[in-house]
Amino acid sequence: MTKPNRRDFIKSASLAFGSVLLFPSCLKQNSIYRFFTPEEALCIIAFCEQIIPKDQSPGATDAGVIYYIDRQLSGVFHYDQETYRNGIKNLQAYSKKMHGKTFEILIFDEQTKLLKMLELNQLKETEWPQGKSSDFFNLVRSHTMQGFYGSPIHGGNKDYMSFEMLRIDYPLVIGQNRYRT
DSSP, rough: OOOOHHHHHHHHHHHHHHHHHHHHHSSSSSOSSOOOOOOOOHHHHEEEEHHSOOSOOOTTTTTTTHHHHHHHTTTTTGGHHHHHHHHHHHHHHHHHHHHHHOGGGHHHHHHHHHHHHHTTSOOOTTTSSSHHHHHHHHHHHHHHHHHSSSSSGGGGGGGGGHHHHOOOOOOOOOOOOOOOO
């Protein structure tokens, strides 16, 4: 057996170290979302469409509001993650209990009625065990508005949709706006 030289050792060490660096990417889920699971995203998409529905103008889904919220929850708004997880869980549980379906499958009018109940805090503590339903409603509404009317650089307002809808000039943003479709 020959003694390894320095060059062979550096090659082997580089390969081993490089493999260790690539390992976390093998564990990553194949999802377009950073924070939400695909099921949670469907619920929030339906919620946001209730806040800013599509009519003759684009709605929350068209503007990519889900990507804004998702991006912000995995970064700046990390402190709201638990509120979203609990809120989605409570909303889905109540929807299944009352209608036998998840929130996003309900017809538009049923969703509206349920969200009005959340906003007015009309659910009992047994039906909404963590926090107040109105807190969750107000948080999602606020994030929806930010994602729809804010700068596209933050992940929402795709192609300046809300600016065009309001017929206002939009500021020049240096850099790239990236969206997932």
